[in-house]
Amino acid sequence: MRTRSAVRTPGPADGAALLSWYDRHRRALPWRVVEGRADPYRVWLSEIMLQQTTVAAVIPYFERFTRRWPTVVDLAGAEDGDVMAAWAGLGYYARARNLLACARAVAARGAFPTTREGLRALPGVGDYTSAAIAAIAFGETAVVVDGNVERVVARLLALPVPPKSARREVEASVAAMLTERAGDFAQAMMDLGATICTPRNPVCALCPIAEPCAARTEGEPTRYPVKAEKKPRKVWQGVAFVPVRSDGTILTRRRPERGLLGGMSEAWGSPWGDAPADPFAHAPFGAPWRPAGGVTHVFTHATLTLDVFVAEVGEGAATPTGGTWQAPAAAGLPTLMKKVVERALGALG
Ligand code: SF4
Structure with a gap:
């Protein structure tokens, strides 16, 4: 050598x-x-x-x-x-x-x-x-x-x-x-x-x-290249709620401009971090919510797992402030939120 x-x-x-x-x-x-x-x-x-x-x-x-x-x-x-x-x-x-x-x-x-x-x-x-x-x-x-x-x-x-x-x-x-x-x-x-x-x-x-x-x-x-030691990724948890109206639209909102996925569409839910003490406190409204399973997404510095809930609601369902009802394909959802909506719709069958 x-x-x-x-x-x-x-x-x-x-x-x-x-x-x-x-x-x-x-x-x-x-x-x-x-x-x-x-x-x-x-x-x-x-x-x-x-x-x-x-x-x-x-x-x-x-x-x-x-x-x-x-x-x-x-x-x-x-x-x-x-x-x-x-x-x-x-x-x-x-x-x-x-x-x-x-x-x-x-x-x-x-x-x-x-x-x-x-x-x-x-x-x-x-x-x-x-x-x-x-x-x-x-x-x-x-x-x-x-x-x-x-x-x-x-x-x-x-x-x-x-x-x-x-x-x-x-x-x-x-x-x-x-x-x-x-x-x-x-x-x-x-x-x-x-x-x-x-x-x-x-x-x-x-x-x-x-x-x-x-x-x-x-x-x-x-x-080569010799690798730098990696910092362990943070682990975040949260909940996401996907109400589905009878016309097929779902409720979305816009994330704040600053921060992760800033300005993008998202499903309703909790902030990301520690698991929320009361998940349903973060729902957009009362509805017959059903668990649809979890979605995990890896960001550069953190791994996020969202527990997804879904509910079928009537066309007269409320629209909370900041919310929009949109067809999922037209909502411009980032990859994480596409996975959330797919999980929710999959649970409806
Ligand atoms: S630069 Fe890369 S591909 Fe070229 S000889 Fe060196 S190790 Fe091999």
Whole structure:
């Protein structure tokens, strides 16, 4: 086994090899262009959608969004509820709210800023996203480091610590390889991580930057990246009530703008945290409630279990303040609430 110091440092020749591999093997993705500059709107939209989500999950959303709102000005003019409903299922709803705020900020100033620094000032655009847009849409020599790139570099260097705690070393290593075509280089690193240097089965035999790779030389690339110790997830509980009218509609309300699933539709119920002492104190009204079972949903920092109750009610059922009766399919429910409603309707048979 060779040591870390025995392998040469990645440099410009490796960047060139990576670009030449990218020219032959790049993924065809709907937000990419082969010739000329990418549209900053499409790059920005795809990058926001791709945060914490897979390419396969994003593609249909991206295509729907760009068909319905082909430019940032179209998106800026959209109703909040329409955008939240179109986003439903992608998760991380704060991103959808920031998406709209950002579209409106860009429409108000007339165009996307063209530098990383200018982009960084937009709502919901952080270090990574500003670097990615600056490189891909505007050709700025920005170092773009996402989870895929962290993994590739952690292996190239056989980093003995989690890549997040060696940020400068990771960035310096990417910068050492990046000498031309910043946008293509950023996308090449992403593609390499997604298709060759994958988390569980890196295909080192096909890798264009295998030569300086310390992890490959050691013979066990999947030892990297070294993982940070995880904090245990919190456990939350709660109850959800789904009254179903004879016309098939259910009662929903909007969650507060701030916080988890902010601004999204939800079923009536308790706050999430400790199990409620009296579940029925959180029902929208008195009804012949029947237990429909539990639904468990995993958020980044917590696991939530909701006990679901369902009741059939007449068309004259009360509408509590803030409530709306809607067909389930038209309610723009996030994934958790879809599971709640499915559980409730399933219990009715
Ligand atoms: S040689 Fe293997 S481990 Fe190293 S970067 Fe390439 S695919 Fe990843």
